[in-house]
Amino acid sequence: MRCLLVCSDDLLWRMVPDLGEARLAPVWVVERPRDRARIAERGGDVVAGRLDGEAVFRRAFRTGYEPVLLAVEPARQARVMAALRAVAPHAPVVALTETRVEAPGVATLPQASVAERVIGPALERALTGARVERLRAQVAGAERVLIMMQDDPDPDAIASALALRTLLGRTKTSAPIATFGAVTRPENRAMIRILDIDVEQIKPPALEEYEAVAMVDTQPAFLGESIGEVDVVIDHHPEEVPARARVKDIRPSYGATSTMLTEYLRAADVRVRERLATALAYGIKADTLHLERGATRADLEAFRFLHGLANHSALRRIERPDLPEAALDVLARGIGRRRVEQGALLTHLGRVGYPELVAQFADLLLGVEGVEWAVVSGVVNAEVHVSVRNVGYVRAAGDVVRAAFGDVGSAGGHRSMAKAVIRLREWRAAGHRATARAIADTVATRFLRALRS
Numbered sequence: 001m002r003c004l005l006v007c008s009d010d011l012l013w014r015m016v017p018d019l020g021e022a023r024l025a026p027v028w029v030v031e032r033p034r035d036r037a038r039i040a041e042r043g044g045d046v047v048a049g050r051l052d053g054e055a056v057f058r059r060a061f062r063t064g065y066e067p068v069l070l071a072v073e074p075a076r077q078a079r080v081m082a083a084l085r086a087v088a089p090h091a092p093v094v095a096l097t098e099t100r101v102e103a104p105g106v107a108t109l110p111q112a113s114v115a116e117r118v119i120g121p122a123l124e125r126a127l128t129g130a131r132v133e134r135l136r137a138q139v140a141g142a143e144r145v146l147i148m149m150q151d152d153p154d155p156d157a158i159a160s161a162l163a164l165r166t167l168l169g170r171t172k173t174s175a176p177i178a179t180f181g182a183v184t185r186p187e188n189r190a191m192i193r194i195l196d197i198d199v200e201q202i203k204p205p206a207l208e209e210y211e212a213v214a215m216v217d218t219q220p221a222f223l224g225e226s227i228g229e230v231d232v233v234i235d236h237h238p239e240e241v242p243a244r245a246r247v248k249d250i251r252p253s254y255g256a257t258s259t260m261l262t263e264y265l266r267a268a269d270v271r272v273r274e275r276l277a278t279a280l281a282y283g284i285k286a287d288t289l290h291l292e293r294g295a296t297r298a299d300l301e302a303f304r305f306l307h308g309l310a311n312h313s314a315l316r317r318i319e320r321p322d323l324p325e326a327a328l329d330v331l332a333r334g335i336g337r338r339r340v341e342q343g344a345l346l347t348h349l350g351r352v353g354y355p356e357l358v359a360q361f362a363d364l365l366l367g368v369e370g371v372e373w374a375v376v377s378g379v380v381n382a383e384v385h386v387s388v389r390n391v392g393y394v395r396a397a398g399d400v401v402r403a404a405f406g407d408v409g410s411a412g413g414h415r416s417m418a419k420a421v422i423r424l425r426e427w428r429a430a431g432h433r434a435t436a437r438a439i440a441d442t443v444a445t446r447f448l449r450a451l452r453s
């Protein structure tokens with residue numbers, strides 16, 4: 001984009017190259033021959049002349065519609081504008097000044113906001129860079145660094161662990177990724193399979209075998225074991241008890257630990273390859289419900305950066321796990337038994353192989369025309385699972401589900417998705433029968449009553 005940068009000295013010349021705006025094809029319009037010579041010498045396209053005269057603008061404009069960035073002393077601003085307007089009445093102008101310019105086609109950009117947008121982020125980046133150095137120094141001497149996650153690690157934890165290993169420049173031998181539990185959810189298993197991420201299952205005594213321990217997306221106190229001080233904690237969960245770590249970075253304002261690690265990688269100029277970008281993008285999406293809940297500016301900025309580097313077909317395969325063919329029979333049964341009342345589509349699937357199927361079908365059935373709520377139940381592991389989805393502009397799903405099932409089991413959720421899990425033992429103890437038919441009726445009665453109240 002050809003544009004004019006008008007400045008009585010070389011202030012803009014010194015400032016603009018640092019903005020990293022490769023899309024700009026600037027023509028410098030300056031006053032003093034000395035500034036012109038200096039800019040021309042370094043290959044800049046430059047014209048010089050009195051800024052309150054029309055001649056210089058006649059030479060600078062080609063179409064008369066080139067956007068103009070204007071930075072002149074306030075006292076001369078009106079005269080320079082008049083000269084410019086005489087040559088190019090319709091060119092869009094941005095005036096870099098603290099005082100608002102009231103003229104058609106002129107936008108004002110206060111210098112302070114330039115500082116905020118350019119200098120602020122640069123300082124933050126430098127601070128993050130220093131933090132990375134401290135982190136690296138803390139574990140530099142260790143032959144092997146153990147990267148620990150919570151018990152049923154989620155995508156944010158897995159991506160953060162992979163990112164930390166990359167940041168430390170280590171391999172899976174010198175920095176294994178581990179949990180005391182196991183990766184259980186199908187999407188999370190799909191993530192480690194598709195992205196080929198190795199997660200080890202270890203027992204607490206194994207911690208002793210490592211010279212250094214780093215925790216991501218969790219803290220020592222969360223693991224329920226008596227873990228002493230660790231080397232590193234990087235997390236976004238609030239500290240319930242002070243986390244004992246030699247280097248720690250805990251930011252509850254962040255939507256995902258993956259965002260923190262993305263900032264680390266960028267500040268340290270570490271190349272983020274496709275596999276890691278895909279993992280981190282998924283980590284941010286999973287922890288912020290597709291950037292809809294709790295995502296901050298930092299999360300959005302990290303996601304924007306990763307989006308361009310990630311493998312989107314891999315992301316799709318992770319987010320929509322393949323359905324086993326047998327699941328179609330369950331789905332057929334569920335569709336056959338559906339009922340629609342008060343804008344809610346309800347169905348009971350009977351026995352299902354794994355709990356996520358119930359949630360997946362709730363997602364699917366919410367897509368039916370005219371349906372505001374999808375309520376899908378199924379029995380798995382001697383528990384009734386109820387997954388609820390809604391279109392978002394109705395009552396909060398979490399509140400309705402708590403009111404409907406909170407007295408018999410665990411129940412809750414967010415605005416548009418919620419879930420209840422009730423042990424069959426409690427179900428019967430509450431006086432309900434546990435045949436498929438009775439469960440279907442009871443879930444519907446309880447849910448619709450809660451929805452009405």
Ligand SMILES: [Mn+2]
Nearest residue numbers: 156217257287
């Ligand atoms: Mn997280």
